[in-house]
């Protein structure tokens with residue numbers, strides 16, 4: 001359906017520059033036709049949805065979130081990553097072998113995602129093919145555009161969350177891919193080795209070859225997602241497990257799972273965290289055009305550290321944001337934005353005064369164009385972008401003080417979980 005939204009239009013013209021105006025935003029065939037102070041004649045017959053004094057923002061993109069972990073968000077944060085995985089995460093994820101449990105849990109997750117500001121996401125499921133497809137069914141029905149991974153794990157995992165062999169894991173992955181590529185319009189499979197410690201070389205190699213093989217077959221190129229340099233103990237472990245690698249990223253790169261296939265073709269790749277990516281790894285991230293999913297809340301909760309986002313941005317490395325539920329405690333991308341700004345302030349104050357903290361416009365940029373670019377021409381309200389947007393309602397926050405739109409945006413970001421998303425559109429379809 002073609003239509004027009006009316007309200008305060010806000011989006012990033014650049015990382016530092018916000019556009020704000022009051023007027024009409026036009027959607028034709030799922031794509032923005034731009035915005036106007038007065039509605040041009042050619043669009044005058046389109047229905048207008050008038051959102052009054054509310055803010056219209058680009059849809060928010062969560063480039064790293066674990067759907068099965070939604071059920072225990074906010075638990076276990078006296079532990080660091082590896083102990084947290086063993087104590088809380090793996091036992092919970094093992095339950096997703098049971099389709100009834102998965103059905104209930106994934107319902108809660110998807111409904112929450114639809115309620116909030118997220119329009120697109122890169123999502124981890126579990127190793128289980130059937131429940132991963134059940135999650136994808138729900139996401140497809142929600143109208144959100146997502147990439148979803150059946151997770152691969154064939155070593156260093158508990159018996160009830162470990163695939164029997166690399167061959168078994170690859171076979172299940174192939175079956176899942178075939179079904180998913182055939183079945184869904186806007187729920188895309190993404191190759192998801194959990195992280196280097198839980199995947200044998202044989203499995204990683206097989207996944208790299210699968211990416212190559214499906215390059216021609218797939219409706220779109222298969223992307224890859226995984227974890228990278230999140231925690232010091234994890235990094236030491238990878239060094240011991242993957243002899244001969246020059247850095248953690250190399251453990252993926254040598255199998256064609258780090259931005260480039262083994263035969264040298266681009267592979268869209270997102271790596272979460274990069275708290276401790278040393279120089280060599282930064283060079284590789286840049287050279288292979290890998291996107292970093294910065295997950296500041298999760299990095300705080302699990303005492304992981306602070307990723308040097310300003311340094312990455314200065315070098316031209318691609319950065320997006322991730323809630324990393326359940327390392328993070330909320331699927332709200334406003335919350336992730338304020339976390340990103342806040343940890344960057346502590347990084348600047350305590351670690352490196354050369355690296356200025358992130359500003360409000362930059363945080364919005366990372367949550368919109370930063371993550372949106374992983375999906376194509378996504379993340380802006382300007383003409384030609386896919387029409388993803390949210391209408392945010394802060395009118396109930398009573399104050400006698402007049403505020404301009406940029407002040408209201410800042411307040412929405414910092415008050416995060418209190419922000420009300422009144423309406424949401426993805427590719428021109430209203431999903432809320």
Ligand SMILES: [Zn+2]
Pocket residue numbers: 064066227272324327
């Ligand atoms: Zn994660």
